Amino acid sequence: MQDRKFILIRQKSRLEQLVARYNTVGQAEFYINHHGGDFAEYQAEHDRYQQALQKTETLLRKAGRVQVLDKDYLSNYIFGSQDIVIALGRDGLVVNVMKYLDHQKLIGVNPDVAQYDGVLLPFVPEDLTKLLPEIEKRPVRSVTLASAVLNDGQKLYAVNDLFIGQKTHASARYEISLDGRTEMQSSSGVIISTGLGATGWLKGILAGASGIDSYYGIQRKLTVPKNFRHDSRYLYFSVREPFPSKATGTSIVFGKIQNHMQIDSRMPENGVIFSDGMESDFLEFNSGASVRIQIADKTGNLVL
Numbered sequence: 001m002q003d004r005k006f007i008l009i010r011q012k013s014r015l016e017q018l019v020a021r022y023n024t025v026g027q028a029e030f031y032i033n034h035h036g037g038d039f040a041e042y043q044a045e046h047d048r049y050q051q052a053l054q055k056t057e058t059l060l061r062k063a064g065r066v067q068v069l070d071k072d073y074l075s076n077y078i079f080g081s082q083d084i085v086i087a088l089g090r091d092g093l094v095v096n097v098m099k100y101l102d103h104q105k106l107i108g109v110n111p112d113v114a115q116y117d118g119v120l121l122p123f124v125p126e127d128l129t130k131l132l133p134e135i136e137k138r139p140v141r142s143v144t145l146a147s148a149v150l151n152d153g154q155k156l157y158a159v160n161d162l163f164i165g166q167k168t169h170a171s172a173r174y175e176i177s178l179d180g181r182t183e184m185q186s187s188s189g190v191i192i193s194t195g196l197g198a199t200g201w202l203k204g205i206l207a208g209a210s211g212i213d214s215y216y217g218i219q220r221k222l223t224v225p226k227n228f229r230h231d232s233r234y235l236y237f238s239v240r241e242p243f244p245s246k247a248t249g250t251s252i253v254f255g256k257i258q259n260h261m262q263i264d265s266r267m268p269e270n271g272v273i274f275s276d277g278m279e280s281d282f283l284e285f286n287s288g289a290s291v292r293i294q295i296a297d298k299t300g301n302l303v304l
Contacts, residue, residue, distance in 0.1 A: 011089040015046035052111030055125040094120040098300040099157040143300035151290040158275035160197030165189020173266040186248040188240035195232040198224040260294040
């Protein structure tokens with residue numbers, strides 16, 4: 001274990017984000033209190049995270065080499081094949097880290113059990129003392145990822161979901177193809193969900209559809225299929241607010257992707273593809289670009 005390298009991924013607290021915006025802690029405190037907030041809440045949350053970070057780093061250094069990496073640098077960091085990665089933060093941090101890994105084991109550590117649900121954070125810092133010596137024997141949850149591959153070779157992975165559309169509130173124009181059917185569409189974008197992401201965007205879309213049904217007297221509750229799991233080898237897609245017109249249709253708006261889906265951009269500018277809510281890490285998707293959506297060629301490995 002001493003030969004292993006641990007990559008500890010940290011994220012900025014809300015206080016750190018405020019300081020980055022307002023330059024000093026004092027100015028951040030003035031802003032929060034001036035708008036009726038409680039700055040002490042931000043400070044306490046920050047202090048708890050720093051204590052968890054210090055404890056986690058100390059325990060890791062007893063077991064091997066450690067590098068602390070800020071979440072903001074994930075997209076540019078090259079992980080070693082034998083690195084063991086520890087994500088210390090919210091559940092969303094685990095998701096954002098996983099898509100940049102290539103089969104490395106990922107350990108989700110909850111820094112604040114009183115605040116974070118920890119669905120993907122089965123451990124607390126103190127657990128590392130027992131966990132690390134057993135890391136090779138621990139069970140691993142295999143997580144299916146989605147991939148978006150452009151016709152120029154660029155690729156983007158998604159752990160929860162992909163978004164394809166406009167970076168602004170303008171309508172997205174594109175041609176969508178699935179299972180031998182093709183349609184020109186205008187919409188607010190297309191969302192593709194993995195099994196792990198089924199409780200996110202996809203769940204909300206189905207809940208909204210159920211509410212519309214109810215308004216029109218159709219009593220049914222649309223839910224995510226129970227067999228759509230984190231390791232399911234297929235995806236679901238949903239077109240947001242499809243608009244019917246003489247030039248655009250609405251017949252391919254929801255369903256399962258078992259093989260692949262292709263989307264060809266008809267947007268002269270502002271077309272984007274991003275994943276897992278990270279709008280800063282995106283692929284341009286303008287006229288002439290074509291994307292193939294499918295199961296990724298790699299899986300995530302979350303230590304249990």
